Amino acid sequence: MERSRRSFLKILGISTLGLGTLSAVDLLAKAEMGKAEYSPNPKGMTGKRWALVVDVKKLDEETTQKAIEACHLIHNVPDYGDEEEIKWIWTDKYEHVFPGQEHAYLAEEIEEKPFLLLCNHCSNPPCVRVCPTQATWQRGDGIVMMDQHRCIGCRYCMAACPFGARSFNWKDPRTTYFKDKEPPNPKYPTRTKGVVEKCNLCAERLAVGEMPACVEAVKDSKAIVFGDLEDPHSEARELLHERFAIRRRPELGTSPNVYYIV
Amino acid sequence: MLETALKGSKKYWILIGVLFGLHGIGVTAFLYQLNKGLTVTGMSRDVSWGLYIAQFTFLVGVAASAVMVVLPYYLHNVKEFGKITILGEFLAVAAVNMCLMFILVDLGKPMRMLNVILHPTPNSILFWDMVVLNGYLFLNIIIGWVVLSAERKQVEPPKWVKPLIYLSIPWAVSIHTVTAFLYAGLPGRHFWLTAIMAARFLASAFAAGPALLILLCLIVRRVSKFDPGKEAIQKVANIVIYALIISIFFVLLEIFTAFYSQIPGHMHGFVYTFVGLNGYGNLVPWTWASAVMAVVATLMLLCPPLRKNETTLAISCLLVFFSLWIEKGITLVITGFIPNPFDTITEYVPTLPEVAITVGIWATGFLILTILYKIAVSVKEEIAS
Amino acid sequence: MYNKGLVITGIVIFVVFFTSPFLIGLVKSGPPPEPELSPKAKLAKQCVEAKEYMVESHMQMLNDWRNEAIREGKRIYVATDGKEYTVSLQNTCMDCHSNKSKFCDQCHNYAEVNPYCWECHIEPKEKL
Structure with missing residues (x-):
């Protein structure tokens, strides 16, 4: 034995x-x-801290819809319209965007204004901190990326994100929303059930030297300005220097990189 | 020793059969969920964790509570607990198994589960939870099995198991601390963002777990020739009442901080669970049921005659168990998501498949528990005869 | 040996059960199918790397590709022969190998592998 x-x-x-x-x-x-x-594409845009500056005054129903549509068509984002909704970029009212900062005598103009919301690509992102597989991580240029190949669908990042910027694929978009219609962009994948997704600041477009889709869509109005905050001469940086801008829930220390000029 | 689980009375086999049947229902529902996605649950974009993660949280506490019999026995030589340490350890094994199953069914991509090991990420609390839970599982399996084998042969357990036993004591504390950290470190979830979360978790665990252990001891005595001992049960009851009072005290501390400071974010969660918020109040009846049961159980356990009488003790323990099951297994996790980051409310109600999977996992856990207890009890009976 | 009959029967059942995939495969499978090249692929003569390497290691390469593109942001593949390609399953590989059913599927089906690429990546439209 x-x-x-x-x-x-x-x-x-x-x-x-x-x-x-x-x-x-x-x-x-x-x-x-x-x-x-x-190697990276030499045409690609490089930066150290990408940011968006949203000029709320220039936003109206029509411009916001243009930005949203551009993003959702390019990224094959389904529109379920229910509690399982996928959100990359969307609008909400001031009181929901800046909860706790609303008051009864809010300027009428602000109260009803559609605010554009998307992932803040925080400098200190809690979603990255909690992810157990590095399926979400921060790139050198500040973009908080998502690798759907790696995600196990634990949804810890959704609990950690204080901005509601993350969505989970409760169902398979291919067998539900895209069952009878083609995904609009055949060059970009859809997602599979069981993974988390969110705005990727158009990493795939920056890689070939294109502006984020939402910025591009409203470029005539200059309602959304994109730029590198580490670069003192970037358009975004200059705009922030000139105009007063606020960020969502700064007290939480995540340091969002989406600014709102109100 | 496994063979002792293969010989049993008709009642034993009926119990095994029923639990196995429920397990089957759970597996079927899980296959359905795998096929359709987590859309079959009541969870949503806003309430992105539900019954599964809540059960997991509660059961980590049950698992950790084994330490409440192991510690007094090995560190303070409380002889009465000698007979029941094995029951505590095997309860921990079953509970950790349930925890792992609840995490598994909650994953969107369960087949990628091993990514947690393939890409280890020390900054994620979930990574550490995986480490401590699995560690605790193995510690308890090894300790329980080795000590019981030695007991069967009526020899001293091998020396190498002693360090493992000592290690299992802080390890038990670690599993529930780490589980509390899952919640307590998230910005913007005020209901969870509290420094005493781990302490609260431990206190409620050391009440709920030992309460369940008392109930199990009473059942074991009834269905077998093995008597865990009246004194041991009374000593565990003392632990339950202390822990329960501390647990209630901790909740009151939270309520004071929220309502004296009057910071809306801190109050919202409590308002939602106790009276409802903006017309939403699904959890209100549950919260009050939990609160009432906790108070009644405290009064009953504080009253010596009621505590010493094993019938009323059993009732108290049932109340403690269900009160804390509601607190940790339902309200605590769900309320953390209400209101959502936009200050609006989406409520959560579990669906039928979700409940079926949950029941299935509980049944699987109790199946494991039944088999382990059968082995432990058979060995004890064998020695006695 | 105790319970000789039972033990041996048990072992036999165990062996048969655990080798059943191979046994079934032996019966079921014929000769392996040849992947068919689309006209565009035929014209190109060579894939990003040598054929033998692609046959053997395309899965490994695709795994590297997705990591390099998504995680490292390196979306250009400089092949051994110095040619450059955009790192993309959907837009580079499938642009050439647009006949997925004949190029990918029949072999994968034969080998009973079920890559989940297509749960997300959109397959090229095939002219039937």
Whole structure:
């Protein structure tokens, strides 16, 4: 009995070694292949802290809809219109955008104004802090990215985000919303059920040197300005220097990078 | 020792059969959920955690409470607990199993579960929760099994198990602390954002878990020849009442801070659960049921004759268990999402498949518990005869 | 040995059960299908890397691609021969291999692998 156990352990050891060698061979094979390289697109936009400055005065129902539509068409965002809604960019009223800062004598103009909401791409993002798989993380340029390949759907990030910027795919968009219609953009994926999604600040567009879709859509009105806050000459930075702007829930310390000129 | 679980009375097999049936219903509902997605639950964009995570939270407490018999026995030589440490440890094993199952069914992509190990992320509390829960599970399986085997052979347990037992004591505290940290560290969720969350969790755990243990001891005595001992049960009852009072005290501290400071965000959660907010009040009856049960149980347990009488003690323990089950297994988690970040309210009601999965997991846990207890009790009976 | 009959029957059942996928495969499978190239792919003569490498390691490469593109922001693949490609399953691979059913599916079906790429990535429209 003792002996057979020992020999069993030996076999186990040898086979582990074998597996190790196999993976080493695998690595060697890859090294042989490995002249291939990856590089970023030279046309891509680079920055250190991307931010959006939203000029609320310039926003009306029509402009906001243009921005929202551009984003949702490009990213194949379904519109469920129920409690399982997916939100990348959307509007809400002042009292819901800045809860606790509303009062009974609020200027009428502000009270009914549609505020554009999206992920704040916080400098200190709690969603990134809590994610157990690094499915969401912060890039060097400040964008809080989401890797739907990696997400396990625990929804910890949704509990952590104080801005309600994250949505979960409770159902499969392909078999529900896009069942009878094609996803509008055949160049961009949809999502699968069970993963979290949110605004990615058009990382895929910045990579080829294009502005975020929402910014592009309303560029005539200049209602949304995009730029690098670490660059003192960027349009966004200059605008913030000239005009008074506020951010959502600054007291929470997440340091949002979406500014509102009211 | 496993073979002792294969021989049992007709009643034992009926119980196993019923639990297995419920387990089957749960599995069926889970397959349905896997197919359709979590849309089959009552959860939503606003209330993104529901019954599953709440059950998990409650059961971590039940698991942690095993330490309430292990600690007095091994550190303070409270001899009466010698007979029931194994019951505490096996209860912990069953409870942690339920915890892990509840997390599993809550995941949107359960097949990617191992990403947590593949891409370990120490800044995520969920990562640490995975570490401590699994660690605690193995500690209790090993300790329980080794000590029981030694007992069966009527020898001293091997020396190497002692350090593991000592390790299991702080480890028990860690599992519930880490679970509290899941909630207590989130900005913008005022109901959870409280420094005494871990302390509250531990207090309520050390009331609910031992209360369940008393009930299980009483059942074991009734259905087998093994008597956990009147003194042991009374000692556990003392622990329950202390922990219950501390737990209520902690909740009152929260209420004071919220309502004396009058900060709206801090008050909203309590207003919502106790009286309803802006016309929404699904949880109000549950909250009051929990509060009333806690108060009645406190009074009953404080009264020596009622505590010493095992029938009234059992009633008190049932009240404690269900009161705290409502608090942690329903209201605490859901209220954290109300109101949502936009200061509006979406309520949550679990759906039928969600309840079926929940019942299925509880049944699976009790199936594990039944088998483990059968083994433990058989060994105890064997030694006695 | 106790319960010889039972033990041996048990072992046999165990072995049959756990090798059943292979056994079923032996019976069911014919010769492996050849992936079919679309006209565009035929014209290109070579994929991003050598055919042997692609046959063997395309899954590994796709895994690297998604990590490099999404996580590292490196969306250009400089192949061993120095040619550059945009790192994209949906827009680069499938642009050439637009006949998914003949190029991807029949082999995957044969091997009983079920890649979940297409739960999100949109397949090219095939002319039937």
